[in-house]
Amino acid sequence: MEYGSEVLRRFDAPLRAGEIEPEAPGVVSGEGDDRALNVWVRFQLEVADGVIRRARFRAFGCPHTVAAADWLAEWLEGRPVQALAELDVRRAAAALEVPPEKLGKLLRMEDALAVCRRALEARNGDRLESQDGGRRWPCH
Amino acid sequence: MEYGSEVLRRFDAPLRAGEIEPEAPGVVSGEGDDRALNVWVRFQLEVADGVIRRARFRAFGCPHTVAAADWLAEWLEGRPVQALAELDVRRAAAALEVPPEKLGKLLRMEDALAVCRRALEARNGDRLESQDGGRRWPCH
Amino acid sequence: MSEEIYLDNAATTSLDPRVLAAMTECLERNPANPSSTHAPGRRARRAVEEARERIAARLGVPAGTIVFTSGATESNNLALQGTLLHHAERTPHLVTTRIEHKSVLDTARALERRGVAVTFVECDADGVVAPERLAEAIRPETALVSVMHVNNETGVVQDIPAIAALCRDRGVPLHVDAAQSVGKLPLDLEGWGVALCSMTAHKLHGPKGVGALYVREGMRLAPLLHGGEQERGLRPGTLATHQIVGMGQAYELADPARDGPRLAALRDRLERQLRAIPGARLNGAPERRAPHIVNMSFSGVDGESLRFAVRDVAVSSGSACMSDSPEASHVLGAMGLSDALAGSALRLSVGRFTTEREVDEAARRVAEAVERLRTLAAGAPAWCSG
């Protein structure tokens, strides 16, 4: 297996790996896993004023899994919660050159973030929609 | 094919290759050949007073053939004509380490020398026998 | 990037400088075709025959029993196909095990597709194949039993003397894949009564692309390749003099009595440190292993990530010829390991040029990586720990 430099960098030093202190307010979390694909991931998002202030993850899986979780957490940080509705793991896959046979693992991260989203929706009592019905956020 | 040093020496410089001058007296000759075995040989013997004074040969064939013809010619020279009756090409074969599959070629030399012997017998009107009914001449 | 450490000597070894010297000298001075009958050809032939004798002497067998091939893969194919494809039995039977090298397993499966009956005998949780299981599998039409000496993933040593004895009792020839054992463990092919034995040079600091099949006198075999009378008609093709000379030199340099204990000491030093890592599990019967291999699983850690985390230590999951494929090891699977545990397995293997400093440093890096990855996966479900 060959790994790109971006995978290498994030796998070696996943800056957003970890947990948010239990006492922090406004934290939602969600897990996704697939035993057959050998992947488990958990995201924690700290949300305040409709903005994702911090995103943290834990992951079990291959280097692409770890790097993708880190990429997604970074991407989410600083974005409004609506970003969760627009998130497309294929963007992470492209940025990290994840081989096609591993895309299934990344979909489990969508699952985990969907759980986060539903938790936020449940808290707020409404649905999170993409702000512009499909336009992608520019990468920051 | 590997050749021993004795084959090499005789093949490279077969001292008795050649012919006896046609005018020399008392010369008999004999040929033997076998097309399937790729061998032809002719011996000429110059006989005087019951002794083989000179032996010469011509040969077509492999290096063992040439070396064996030379060995036999040398062996005969200086011997009484009875030596023809005792001659055993296996002695040449042993001296030259001729491989067993080539022994057939040497038998054609026995044929050639048998022709010489019969020519001598015809000339003298009697049979050449081994002088002691089987004892081998010492090698000189 | 930290300093590279090579602990994958079961996949292949670096060339011993003395082997390189012998090969270079041959390449420079002995260029003719060993089948040519002229003087330079005979010099090349002599080099080949000297190498054959050196190898035979190391193994204590007659030189005429050594047939050169392109490696153990070809030797295994020749042994199995050569015995079974032209067998007098209409449906000959092959007995082998689930934990053989792919070159035996895949050949056995190819033979199955061509009408050969095959029994794959299981191993136990320690990777050991019980001789009785093999004995039970033998039938009247069994044409060959094929069992590896040392498993390339776990290093587990099968009891070849006992297996050979039972094969002899039943009148069935035994093939042994000794790719991983020659030069590291004592072999007594003739004493044990082995009929066929596969070898390779590159696991023993010799060149890649050359090996041999020991063919016991009187054992009949059909060739795989045709054309040319080389190697008793069993293996045509221009003999690669320098490769054969390299193998001869490598085998002469290898001495199980000297190298075995040295390798075992290094391996034990490495193993001690790895076993100290929490959640570490040794794969393969601890007391029945070749001196150069240790195979460990680490629960709660993904294998691919572990290998990537310690990427400056060259190690292996499964065997090298499978390391491109994501499937878990068939050997660890046969031993009953869960996919997760099998997936986290590292095979580390030491060689002649491995140092104590290297194994210490490698163990340190593995320990660090396991800890880091476990932290990264804190809270993961139980299945991640196997």
Add this chain to the structure above:
Amino acid sequence: MSEEIYLDNAATTSLDPRVLAAMTECLERNPANPSSTHAPGRRARRAVEEARERIAARLGVPAGTIVFTSGATESNNLALQGTLLHHAERTPHLVTTRIEHKSVLDTARALERRGVAVTFVECDADGVVAPERLAEAIRPETALVSVMHVNNETGVVQDIPAIAALCRDRGVPLHVDAAQSVGKLPLDLEGWGVALCSMTAHKLHGPKGVGALYVREGMRLAPLLHGGEQERGLRPGTLATHQIVGMGQAYELADPARDGPRLAALRDRLERQLRAIPGARLNGAPERRAPHIVNMSFSGVDGESLRFAVRDVAVSSGSACMSDSPEASHVLGAMGLSDALAGSALRLSVGRFTTEREVDEAARRVAEAVERLRTLAAGAPAWCSG
């Protein structure tokens, strides 16, 4: 003993020093298994793939069509067995010629014993196979036509473009044994429409024991050896990096446009002098020969004695893999030569390191030996002169 002169470059060649340098560097610096996924493994893999690309570039074919083997003998076996043994036809048919290399002829005969129908097409007195004869031999169930490019005994070049065209017309794949032609004659495999092509490194100043089979995209073939996914599953076994690197270097160094004329000039110089010997007879169409080979018979001279008389000139009767056997050449026999003439044939072949002085001296020694042996056999019957 006089100075040794090597004129047996069709049997094998000495290593080009630049090839040796590339191999040595690889053996010293690139020891890992190209199938290993760790960094040293990937470096070895890169060396293999670079060599593959160099070879493919020289041949003007996609790199993916090159499958590495242990030499042309294996390539020929893989081409023939791989196409015919698992063919959909119940009794597939193979068309080849009487003058192929033993590795094709013996494989064809082995296939015959396994139920394949084989037609051996004759050549003419010049050693040329008429494309029409091949066309006539093709049947609906013909699965492969196999014809060598350059004959290893006579150097005669077959008309592969015409043969490929007629095979294309009839929808039958063509295999070409190019062991003697690669690097000496231009090859246009894809333009001609060749399906399979066998190559070897050691006839081109590369190492012995490595070769390749070109497998046109889309051409399906069953492997001979099983185990491991190397070489698209067509050829398992640890890749011999240094051997492959050596072949890559050798092929890159060989340039038919430059080497062909140089070899031809040397060969012509040699041939001119040999033809001046009374009773000399050139074997093979004079105008249709590869640049490096000349094959001459000398009437009235025994071949074994002639070769022994010029033993310090390394030459060949037949091909090297047959030079141990006393039978006359099957190629010269197919051309209609008498046993005596065929037996007296010498094959002399020049290479990159042959000099004008060497060919002059060799011709002088042959002339001297022929004269001496003719004198020795003065008076011999006519059959001795063929």
